Amino acid sequence: xxxxxxxxxxxxxxxxxxxxxxxxxxxxxxxxxxxxxxxxxxxxxxxxxxxxxxxxxxxxxxxxxxxxxxxxxxxxxxxxxxxxxxxxxxxxxxxxxxxxxxxxxxxxxxxxxxxxxxxxxxxxxxxxxxxxxxxxxxxxxxxxxxxxxxxxxxxxxxxxxxxxxxxxxxxxxxxxxxxxxxxxxxxxxxxxxxxxxxxxxxxxxxxxxxxxxxxxxxxxxxxxxxxxxxxxxxxxxxxxxxxxxxxxxxxxxxxxxxxxxxxxxxxxxxxxxxxxxxxxxxxxxxxxxxxxxxxxxxxxxxxxxxxxxxxxxxxxxxxxxxxxxxxxxxxxxxxxxxxxxxxxxxxxxxxxxxxxxxxxxxxxxxxxxxxxxxxxxxxxxxxxxxxxxxxxxxxxxxxxxxxxxxxxxxxxxxxxx
Ligand SMILES: Cc1cc2nc3c(=O)[nH]c(=O)nc-3n(C[C@H](O)[C@H](O)[C@H](O)COP(=O)(O)OP(=O)(O)OC[C@H]3O[C@@H](n4cnc5c(N)ncnc54)[C@H](O)[C@@H]3O)c2cc1C
Numbered sequence: 001x002x003x004x005x006x007x008x009x010x011x012x013x014x015x016x017x018x019x020x021x022x023x024x025x026x027x028x029x030x031x032x033x034x035x036x037x038x039x040x041x042x043x044x045x046x047x048x049x050x051x052x053x054x055x056x057x058x059x060x061x062x063x064x065x066x067x068x069x070x071x072x073x074x075x076x077x078x079x080x081x082x083x084x085x086x087x088x089x090x091x092x093x094x095x096x097x098x099x100x101x102x103x104x105x106x107x108x109x110x111x112x113x114x115x116x117x118x119x120x121x122x123x124x125x126x127x128x129x130x131x132x133x134x135x136x137x138x139x140x141x142x143x144x145x146x147x148x149x150x151x152x153x154x155x156x157x158x159x160x161x162x163x164x165x166x167x168x169x170x171x172x173x174x175x176x177x178x179x180x181x182x183x184x185x186x187x188x189x190x191x192x193x194x195x196x197x198x199x200x201x202x203x204x205x206x207x208x209x210x211x212x213x214x215x216x217x218x219x220x221x222x223x224x225x226x227x228x229x230x231x232x233x234x235x236x237x238x239x240x241x242x243x244x245x246x247x248x249x250x251x252x253x254x255x256x257x258x259x260x261x262x263x264x265x266x267x268x269x270x271x272x273x274x275x276x277x278x279x280x281x282x283x284x285x286x287x288x289x290x291x292x293x294x295x296x297x298x299x300x301x302x303x304x305x306x307x308x309x310x311x312x313x314x315x316x317x318x319x320x321x322x323x324x325x326x327x328x329x330x331x332x333x334x335x336x337x338x339x340x341x342x343x344x345x346x347x348x349x350x351x352x353x354x355x356x357x358x359x360x361x362x363x364x365x366x367x368x369x370x371x372x373x374x375x376x377x378x379x380x381x382x383x384x385x386x387x388x389x390x391x392x393x394x395x396x397x398x399x400x401x402x403x404x405x406x407x408x409x410x411x412x413x414x415x416x417x
Contacts, residue, residue, distance in 0.1 A: 002329060006129075006162040008415060009149055011136045011183070013040035015054075015402050016388025016409030017168030018119040019089075023413025025126035032160055033128055034151065036135035036178060040123075041116040043170060043177040052112035054090075054097070055083040055105040055403035063403070067395045068181045072322035073373045074393065077407040080414075083399075086406050093118045105401055132160065137184050139165055139384070142318040146383040164383045166376075166412045168405075171389040172197060176261035179356070183364065183390035191380045193367040195392050198264070199359030203248035207268065207349040210315040215240040217309040224255050226262065227270040227347065234258050240273065242312075247348070249297030254396040257363050259350055269350040276307055281344050289326055300324040300331065304343070316342050361401055376412035389413040 007029035010017045016042060022035045033040075047053065056063075060078045064071035081089065084104060087097050095118045096108045107114045123130060134153040141147065148161040160392040169183030184194045222240035225232070236258075238251030262269045276284065291303040304313045317324040320338040322331055331339070356362070366386050370379050377392075378384040387408035395401050 002158070002160055004030075004032075004161070005161065006030050008160055008164040008166060008413075009034065009160055009162040010166040010168055011168070011186075012168035012170060013130070013179075014168060014170050014387070014388060015035075015041070015405035016170075016412075017166070018044075018123060018403045018409070019406050020166050020168060020385075020387060020409040020413035021128045022093075022119065022122050022123075022126060023410050024415055025123070025128045027414070029415065031124065031128040032131060032162065033125075034131050034134045034136055034149070036130050036133070036180075040120050040130065040132070042177070043174065044116055044402075045112050046174070046177055047110060048106065048113055050112055051106055051110040052115055053104045053106055053397075053399040053402070054115065054406070055086055055399040056103050057083060057099060057105065058103075063395075063400065066400060067393055067404075070368055070393055071120050073368050074404060074407065077376070077404075079406045081410040083403060086403065089410075090115065090118070090153070091407075093122045093344075103256045129329060131160075135183065136186070141190070141192060141381075144381070146381060148280070148411060164385070164415055166385040166409075167366075167390055168386075168388045168409060168412075169390050171359075171365070172356045173199060173201070173359035173362055175213040177275070179362075183386070187366045187386065187390070190378070191382060192370050192378065195364040195367060196264070196363070198260040198363040199356045199361075200260060200352055200363040200394055201253040201360035201397060202256050202260075202358045203246060203354050204252055204256055204259060204350045205246040205352040210319065211242045211246060211348070212244045213315050214309065214311045215244050217242045217312055218249065219309075219312075221277050221361050222249075222251055223274040223278075224251055225272045226258060226275075227272050228262065228266065229259070231262065240275070240281065246350075250397055253360065256353060257361065257394060257396070258351055260363065263350065263353065271348050271350060273346045273348055275312070275343065275346060279307070279344070282338055283367060284344060285296070293330060297327060300339070301324060302327055303328060308343070312320065317347065360397075362389060365390050365393045365394075368392050375414070375416045377416075385412040386413070 010033045013035035021031050025031045035257045098108045136149045167183045172181045219240045225235045236255040239249045241249035322335050322339045376385045388405040
């Protein structure tokens with residue numbers, strides 16, 4: 001056993017754990033950072049397709065709104081470190097950032113390794129003890145007080161001592177990057193409640209097999225809505241891509257966090273997809289009329305080709321038994337109406353998702369009401385802190401989740417009681 005008593009032990013070297021270590025060490029704390037993998041920041045490396053979309057320019061109020069009902073929990077963490085402070089913090093450790101589209105913030109190198117190297121360098125400069133290949137098995141308690149952690153280090157048993165522990169173990173998504181759900185088990189073992197956990201930000205599978213014929217077709221600014229009475233107000237807008245068995249793309253990544261909980265209860269989730277960039281039925285009829293005016297013999301396929309990819313037109317026509325080689329005029333009236341309806345609002349049925357192995361985010365986590373938003377400290381066990389994705393907060397695509405990990409890790413690292 002290592003007899004050093006650390007001021008704080010941090011479990012997990014993602015964005016949350018590393019910034020927590022830096023903040024605590026800058027306040028002269030003796031910090032031990034434990035990581036089960038052989039490198040720090042394995043998930044951080046994969047973020048943004050390796051480019052690391054670390055935050056965005058939303059105001060704190062709008063940022064919190066994007067996380068839904070629980071978003072206000074982030075107020076103290078954001079007041080201490082919002083996107084501007086994060087840019088300044090990264091600048092101080094040598095990472096220049098920029099905002100190429102005026103919204104999403106990246107390192108100028110567009111390489112997540114730049115951030116990981118800078119965070120690691122700062123941890124080393126501050127004499128944080130980094131212990132890699134060290135898997136925490138359980139948190140140790142004596143008379144209800146935190147005293148340390150039991151681990152395996154390089155496959156040998158090891159014990160480390162501290163009265164303060166920060167759990168920054170992340171979620172369940174992408175297990176090959178270190179996600180394993182240990183943090184939820186630690187929390188439950190010490191009396192915390194963990195909400196139901198769902199995979200989020202992931203491709204979805206559909207009952208309709210016709211989507212496979214449209215594989216790789218991309219629809220810009222598609223609108224997705226859940227067609228269930230309780231969820232009529234839920235919608236998302238963005239790029240949609242068809243796959244051999246379903247749908248993916250930015251809008252699907254964002255919307256999947258709304259759909260996966262419904263899948264648990266409903267088994268199938270009907271959705272409506274609008275692919276015509278806001279055109280309503282009347283606009284579509286005018287478009288058709290104009291095309292026909294221009295060329296009386298134009299086929300259904302060629303009438304629609306300017307507004308939808310060919311394979312989608314053909315598949316939607318098949319759905320309503322419309323012959324796309326005919327002219328609109330020669331279509332049966334009912335079939336024409338059905339075609340216009342399905343073009344304006346295409347029904348799809350989500351039957352499954354690809355699971356945690358491809359989920360960029362976990363929806364759910366350690367219950368917020370049992371954590372102080374002012375400190376990230378447990379309200380149940382003194383000296384126990386949670387930060388990052390392990391907590392019950394998840395945001396959409398666009399730097400939200402990393403900003404939360406940085407903000408909450410920074411707050412936890414202040415170790416206020
Ligand atoms: C492919 C992909 C791309 C993404 N892109 C973006 C993006 O561009 N922008 C964005 O905002 N978000 C993105 N996200 C989400 C974002 O990466 C996470 O929300 C964020 O990294 C979570 O940080 P964290 O510090 O809480 O946890 P993690 O980064 O998951 O870190 C947790 C660490 O704890 C370690 N650990 C777990 N259990 C133990 C244990 N028992 N003992 C020791 N160590 C342990 C793990 O090995 C891991 O290194 C992406 C996610 C994925 C999977």
